[in-house]
Amino acid sequence: DGKIAVVTGASGGIGGSVAEALHERGAHVVLAARSVDKLNDFAEKLGSRAMAVALDVADEHSVARAFEEIEARFGRVDLLVNNAGFGRFELVADAPADSFESMMNVNYFGTVRCTRAVLPGMLSRREGWIVNVASIAGKTATAKSAGYAATKHAVLGFTNALRQELHGTGIRVMAVNPGPVRTAFFDIADPEGGYVNGVKSMMVTPERVARETLAGLDRGRAEVN
Numbered sequence: 001d002g003k004i005a006v007v008t009g010a011s012g013g014i015g016g017s018v019a020e021a022l023h024e025r026g027a028h029v030v031l032a033a034r035s036v037d038k039l040n041d042f043a044e045k046l047g048s049r050a051m052a053v054a055l056d057v058a059d060e061h062s063v064a065r066a067f068e069e070i071e072a073r074f075g076r077v078d079l080l081v082n083n084a085g086f087g088r089f090e091l092v093a094d095a096p097a098d099s100f101e102s103m104m105n106v107n108y109f110g111t112v113r114c115t116r117a118v119l120p121g122m123l124s125r126r127e128g129w130i131v132n133v134a135s136i137a138g139k140t141a142t143a144k145s146a147g148y149a150a151t152k153h154a155v156l157g158f159t160n161a162l163r164q165e166l167h168g169t170g171i172r173v174m175a176v177n178p179g180p181v182r183t184a185f186f187d188i189a190d191p192e193g194g195y196v197n198g199v200k201s202m203m204v205t206p207e208r209v210a211r212e213t214l215a216g217l218d219r220g221r222a223e224v225n
C-alpha cells in the first residue's frame, strides 16, 4: 500500500499484468516502456496512482532521464520490476549479425542499467525490492534459443550475485522464471508459430505470472519458477 513501483515493459504482456496487480494492491505504479501512447491509455484505465514514463532500457540516456523523472515525481522507488525484454528464436548460423547483441542490450544490460539507477536510493533507505523477469530459458536451453537463453542466463547470474551482495541491506532480490506465457512476445520470437504450436498446452496467462510474482514477494522468495 502506497509503495512506489516501477515496471519496465509495462505496455502489455507480463509487465502489464504485474503493474495491474500491484496497482490493485494499492501501489503507485510507474508504467515504463517505449510505446508511450499505449502506456498513457493504460495509466488512464488504471486511474489514480498510475503514471506513464517513456523508457528505452537499451539506451542509457533514456534510462537516466526516466529515473530522474520518477525521482522528481515520487522521491523514491520501492519496487523495481525489470521485465522489459524480447527474444528471437533463430539458428546460430542464420541469425542476423546484430541479433545477439540487441537481445543482450535489452534483456541483460537493460536490467543492469535500471537496477543501478535505483540502487543508491534503496541502499540509503535500507529498503526495496528488485524483481527480475528472467525465464526458464535462463536455466536450460533448446535449439534456436542460443541468443535469447544467453541473455536470460546472464540475467539470472546477475540476480543471484546481487541477492548475495545485498544480503543484510534490507533490499530483496527475486527472479521470476516463467515457461511459455500467452503474450505478444511470440510475434517477434516465433512469427511462423512453429514453437508456439508445440507448447500451446503448456502456456499460461500473464495474469497467472503476475499472481505468482506477487505471491513470491509476499513469501520473500528468492525465485518464482
Ligand code: NJP
Binding pocket: 008, 009, 010, 011, 012, 013, 014, 015, 032, 033, 034, 035, 036, 055, 056, 057, 058, 083, 084, 085, 086, 087, 106, 107, 133, 134, 135, 136, 137, 177, 178, 179, 180, 181, 182, 183, 184, 185, 186, 206
Ligand atoms: O512480452 P511482450 P512478455 N525498452 O512482448 C517492452 C519474459 N518472458 O510480456 O517498449 C523498454 O508482451 C515492450 O514495450 P514497448 C520476456 O523475455 C516471456 O511475454 O512499448 N521496454 C513490452 O511492454 C520479457 O523479459 C515469456 O514495445 C521494452 C514488453 O517489453 C518479459 O517476460 C517467457 C523494450 C514486452 O512485452 C516480458 O515479456 C519467459 C525496450 N528496449 C520469459 N523492448 C513468454 N511470453 O513466454 C521491449 O520465460 N520492451
